[in-house]
Amino acid sequence: MSIITAKGKQAKESLNKKVEKIDFKKLYIRLKDGESCRVRLLSAEDYCEYFAHASYANGIYTQPCIKPVGEKCALCEASDTKTKGFDGLYAKKRYLFAFPDLDMGAIRLFDATKGQAQQLIASIEQYCDDLDGLAFIFKRTGNKVDTNYSLSPIIRLNDADKEKFAKFNGMTIEPEFYESGLQPRNRTHQIAQLIQARFPASQLFTAEEIKESQAQIDEWETTKNGGVGVKPI
Numbered sequence: 001m002s003i004i005t006a007k008g009k010q011a012k013e014s015l016n017k018k019v020e021k022i023d024f025k026k027l028y029i030r031l032k033d034g035e036s037c038r039v040r041l042l043s044a045e046d047y048c049e050y051f052a053h054a055s056y057a058n059g060i061y062t063q064p065c066i067k068p069v070g071e072k073c074a075l076c077e078a079s080d081t082k083t084k085g086f087d088g089l090y091a092k093k094r095y096l097f098a099f100p101d102l103d104m105g106a107i108r109l110f111d112a113t114k115g116q117a118q119q120l121i122a123s124i125e126q127y128c129d130d131l132d133g134l135a136f137i138f139k140r141t142g143n144k145v146d147t148n149y150s151l152s153p154i155i156r157l158n159d160a161d162k163e164k165f166a167k168f169n170g171m172t173i174e175p176e177f178y179e180s181g182l183q184p185r186n187r188t189h190q191i192a193q194l195i196q197a198r199f200p201a202s203q204l205f206t207a208e209e210i211k212e213s214q215a216q217i218d219e220w221e222t223t224k225n226g227g228v229g230v231k232p233i
């Protein structure tokens, strides 16, 4: 093992390689009530399951549980304490669907709850024999607990749309694609989020962990307040 990761030509290649920053706004399909987009499906099985934690009331947004990758998940531990106000934090199954977006010309992800996924999978299975030639309107209706997502086939595509559709012919979705869309937080970040949410962190985590997480919060505050050296008021 060496801390030098590349030498000479290799280092130059690495230097010139563009850092691919993922634009999550483009990657994820997020629709408001009544909005829709046009998609197609590359197979009847382009979705995956993962475990996620979220507690919107506490400012903890959907993020993968890190237990499946062998890490100690602070959000699982916090949830296990059954602390009042944090009862919704337990890991729940969520589903990522990969849809080629015809108008954007890119494969995008849609993050669904279990109920939404069941409905979508039922639609996909209904049309599974015709996916090679069928485009769909992917539409959201409703809000909060009454939010539904539907896939309805588009009866006819014009020539320009057929071209947009054909652009994805022969493509397949690799597991890495789903991975790239998930943003797991490490344990320090997780504990920092819990501290910010006023979870009684000192009862559960070590002093060292709290210290590291506090330093992380200070760093976030510094960035938020305009950069290094600017102390939050």
Ligand SMILES: [Zn+2]
Binding pocket: 053, 064, 065, 066, 067, 073, 074, 075, 076, 077, 091
């Ligand atoms: Zn977890």
